[in-house]
Amino acid sequence: MDDCEPTVISMKVYPEIEAQQFQHRWRIDDFSLLLHDMIESDVFCGPTSGTKWYMRLFPRGDRDKDRGYVSVYLYIKESILENVFCWFSVAIENQLTHQLEHKMDCELHAFRLSHKNLWTTESGLVHGWGFYRLIGHTQLMHSVDGLLLNDSLIIFCQMTVIRNDVILNADSFTAANQLSLLAKQERLYETGKHTDCILVCPDGQVSAYRCQLAAQSRVFNSMFANDSVEAKTGRVIIKDISQDVMSELCRYSRCGKVIGLKKVADQLLMAADKYEMEDLKEVCAASMRRTMTKANVCSRLILADRHHVPSLKNAAIQFFTANCKSIDELDDYQLLLKSHHQLVAEIFAAMFSLITK
Known part of the structure; x- marks a missing residue:
């Protein structure tokens, strides 16, 4: 039986739109005995808006012209919202390598429960979207590389669902499509394909895209625009930043997000x-x-002052004033007193200003 609890992978937050990504793993046993049937998964729960979903698989294709292929669709079964906006991918899990193969991506679509907006196929009206040709039927049945193992097939579905019910007009739908575009950019970044430069860090290398780095950074823009060694070779030596940090800098330049931001x-x-x-x-x-x-x-106060971040510096000073009675208990406070006299003066000036108001 499929588990109704979704596996939440990550939160994605961009301007105007908040989305949540999760995955569902559907295992189909005794696959060869079900070749003439439509196979339906158990219902599984989405992370937002009281949504419930299920999948259908047609081993020999849903339409007459797709009889030589496996068709698979994602459907919405329950929702407290009239429209649920989602984009998703479907793939087959290789049970030997545990890699996802034959992955197909679906554009952003509205899943609706109202009968006036249903998608029509030869199987009738449905509340979903999917792929007519996920894999050739013969190719799957004769697979010896782990796609069909011990007569079991594993379908892996990854979904990104818009969390807020904001896709109600053309402007917000455009914003959602921009989010979809960023998700595609991130998927390409994760593959490492089509990169055209290498950032060499002390503990490893990061493959990146010159145009994205140049668009976000004036330093990289100047570096790649001039007749420099980096522009000629596509190799940038970075002596003071780790691979993990540089990887997230490149991710941000590509798709506007950072993974594990709190840690780095x-x-x-x-x-x-x-x-x-x-x-x-x-x-x-x-x-x-x-x-x-x-x-x-x-x-953080020292960091903000050194790197000229007024918003962080002001927040740190406000934290000091809010905790003035226990200021001696703050970690590294003695270091601050000994080595950063100007910052200490600014802290006490803020405290004095608060007292005299």
């Missing part, structure tokens, strides 16, 4: 400052403001 925010902010990526600096600063504590406020 301080290092990423320094990298963004070095390469003059002001938008990324503010993204890091916003994350650090939200997660400021007694254990990190001193180090």
Whole structure:
């Protein structure tokens, strides 16, 4: 039986649109005994808006002209919203390598429960979308490389569902399509295909795209525009930034997001400052403001001052004033007193201003 609880992979937050990505793994046993039937999965729950979904697979194709192929569709069964906007991918899991193969991506679509907006196929009216030709039937049945193992087939569906019911007009639908575009950009980045430069870090290399780096960074733009060694060779030597941090800088330049931002925010902010990526600096600063504590406020104040981030610096000083009675308990406070006299003066000036109001 399929599990009704979705596996949530990540939160994706972009301007105007909030979406959540999750996955469903559908195992079909005794596949060869079901070749003449339409196979339907158990119902599984989505992470938002009270949605419930299911899948259908046609081993010999849904339409007459697709009889030589396996067809697969995703349907919505229940929702408290009239429209659920989603884009998704379907793939076959190789049970030997555990890699996803024959992956197909579906554009952003509205899944509707109202009968006036149903999609029509030869099988009738449905509440979903899918793929007529996921894989050739003969190719699947004669597979010896793990796609069909012990007469079991595993279909893997990954979905990104718009969390907020905001896709109600042309402008917001355009915003959702922009989110879809960014998701595609990220998938391409993850594959490493078509990259045209290499960033050589102390602990590894990162493959990247010159045009995206140049668009986001004035430093990279100047580097690749001039008759430099980097422009000629496509290799950029980076001596002071780790591979993980540089990888997220490149991800941001490609698709406007960062994975694991809380863990790398301080290092990423320094990298963004070095390469003059002001938008990324503010993204890091916003994350650090939200997660400021007694254990990190001193180090973040020093970082903000050194790299010229007023929003983070002001937030740190406000944290000091809010915790003035326990200021001696703050980590690294003694270091601040000894080595950063100007910052200490600014902190006490803020406290004095608060007291005299």
